[in-house]
């Protein structure tokens with residue numbers, strides 16, 4: 001349980017029964033006038049316990065326990081990259097934000113002839129989404145009666161392309177002997193080991209400790225959360241600190257329910273035995289994968305590698321995990337696309353990332369040299385900004401004038417987004433001498449439009 | 457013993473029925489009821505979820521000129537007439553028909569009446585009817601439609617703060633429902649519900665429409681506004697307890713990812729599959745946030761959303 005300020009105060013020097021410690025009470029060395037004031041700050045997690053040099057050892061461990069995050073952060077490493085999962089603090093993204101995107105893994109079997117090809121494709125896959133490089137996290141390799149260690153040994157060294165984020169591994173086997181062979185084959189990688197079950201947990205826990213890897217604790221279908229908590233507790237008592245939970249529920253409705261329950265138990269009840277991220281299987285079903293992304297999985301395993309499915313899933317993940325308090329923005333100013341000349345067309349748009357990249361990508365792919373003026377619309381889309389008064393004639397005129405774009409051109413023609421055609425009249429007034437042209441409504445139609453403009 | 461933490465919700469989403477059978481003063485062969493939830497989507501362990509999300513398929517008054525081919529080719533000839541299109545939509549699994557009027561020279565009261573009559577005759581499903589989205593045209597079209605289909609319990613939209621009066625008045629006079637649309641803002645949604653109900657329209661005849669963006673194009677804003685509206689409903693805010701309608705089909709098919717087809721970087725994958733996934737994942741994500749009615753465009757998306765056991 002997280003402690004209240006008063007409970008914390010009872011553990012600080014001011015309340016100590018030990019005279020040696022008690023004598024420091026209210027010494028202000030922590031930067032606060034009293035131990036109580038410091039306790040209050042600690043309760044709000046605004047200061048570090050280490051700021052008080054006199055806390056007793058026993059009190060320290062109690063306080064640290066209470067300060068530990070409700071959902072443990074689990075880290076995998078591979079090829080110098082880290083994947084961090086967990087540490088979530090809210091049930092809904094609007095309450096604050098979701099911090100760590102779930103790891104997205106593609107599952108292959110050691111009996112699959114094309115396992116290595118898929119692994120290469122997964123590791124090299126990335127897609128550009130509003131200037132961000134979205135990628136998968138790696139492979140989950142399942143022991144299915146093939147040569148598990150050899151498959152792991154072949155896939156493990158396949159570094160991801162520099163753009164991609166992949167290269168991580170999850171080893172799927174309940175057989176401790178195979179697990180150990182797999183761990184040995186996954187050299188220089190910190191994979192996730194799946195899984196400790198009610199029957200094999202002792203051997204699996206031993207491996208996790210020995211190889212210093214995080215371990216999934218899995219209970220079979222039909223188990224209760226008590227079973228899961230007890231198993232996790234046993235594994236922890238055996239020395240494994242980095243635990244991931246699989247409650248064994250596979251259907252979509254059931255998994256939303258159980259993952260919600262686990263998240264609530266960790267966040268609202270501070271149930272330490274279940275304070276870990278979860279792992280969920282999506283099989284071949286993108287709808288299920290998207291559900292796991294939105295509703296509380298820490299690792300999502302998907303059975304198929306197909307860019308037409310992976311791309312929208314990666315975008316789903318990116319959207320759900322965007323910080324709701326800050327729209328993703330680009331720097332306002334002049335962007336030169338395809339080496340524009342003084343005769344090249346000039347367009348204006350807003351500095352909302354999604355908007356900017358939608359337009360910039362089209363202009364670029366059109367091959368037409370162009371100037372793109374990005375107005376400061378406080379990170380809003382064209383229509384949102386227009387409706388909020390952040391993309392009006394005055395603001396556009398201001399960015400034309402302040403950037404000095406006119407000096408780079410031998411014409412005074414400005415193309416505005418089709419959605420704000422209504423701005424035309426006002427812009428003609430605000431920018432005397434300029435010819436205002438209304439472009440297409442959607443950026444997809446820009447290449448054709450620009451080619452027409454360029455040829456006219 | 458681990459005790460599963462339950463939220464003690466005090467509120468309930470209103471149960472609303474679209475369509476009226478002959479016995480109820482209309483001509484529909486079936487009606488569709490949405491809402492009634494006493495907890496968040498899928499969490500039956502702490503409340504009841506009496507009705508699945510209803511799927512509406514969009515049909516337009518004229519064959520659309522701006523839809524990409526891979527969408528128009530699945531409907532083919534059926535699109536030539538809104539009645540045959542609606543019939544085809546029913547055959548492909550629609551629970552509701554969403555009739556969208558578009559802005560064109562032939563758009564007038566007569567055209568609106570004729571079109572809605574055709575659709576009513578072609579299908580027994582309840583209807584949602586939307587104007588082209590320009591206040592004056594919407595008023596003309598929706599008043600004509602409301603009169604022509606008196607007693608059918610149509611859902612009329614989009615009813616926004618700038619045009620709600622005329623639409624609400626005609627809904628009141630002719631026994632219909634309204635779709636109250638606000639631009640992704642909890643307070644604006646509540647305010648519009650209040651304005652509409654202050655005109656005398658009972659709350660069991662108002663669906664709210666928080667607007668939405670497609671995957672990759674602002675869905676996260678709509679998603680969070682929907683979650684907040686649903687939480688407010690469950691926490692007992694009487695004026696936010698309306699079921700929610702969203703239009704993921706329209707939004708998804710506007711995106712580049714759904715429109716461009718094959719001629720793209722290999723990381724974008726197969727064009728058809730990508731486009732359908734775009735619509736499907738936009739939709740399923742909004743269902744997670746509490747959507748009660750989703751309006752879709754591609755029959756394959758309808759099939760996949762329906763197949764989901766969660767719905």
Ligand code: B12
Pocket residue numbers: 327347348349350352354355358359379380381382383384385387388415416417418419439440441442443444446638639640641644667668669670673674677678707
């Ligand atoms: C997401 C969203 C929001 C988010 C903001 C996200 C952001 N950072 O901008 C939030 C929830 C905060 C929001 C708030 C509001 N919103 Co809003 N919002 C939307 C929504 C759903 C999507 C907008 C979006 O991101 N589109 C994607 C981007 C890429 O589109 P885009 O910028 O237009 O760019 C495209 C084209 O314009 C074109 N393009 C862009 N630049 C250029 C340049 C040239 C030269 C050319 C040719 C083309 C071109 O290419 C792009 C791709 O095709 C739309 C509805 C919808 N579905 O479209 C409503 C919408 C824009 N919002 C609207 C409104 C009214 C508001 C609010 C005023 C409501 C309110 N009172 O709270 C506020 C204003 C903000 C404020 N006061 O703080 C209205 C605007 C109505 C109108 N036509 O006047 C809309 C249309 C909803 C509606 N139907 O009512 N909104």
Ligand code: SF4
Pocket residue numbers: 012013014024025026027028029030031032033034035036038051052053054055
């Ligand atoms: S450092 Fe602060 S908390 Fe520690 S004993 Fe001194 S006043 Fe109390």
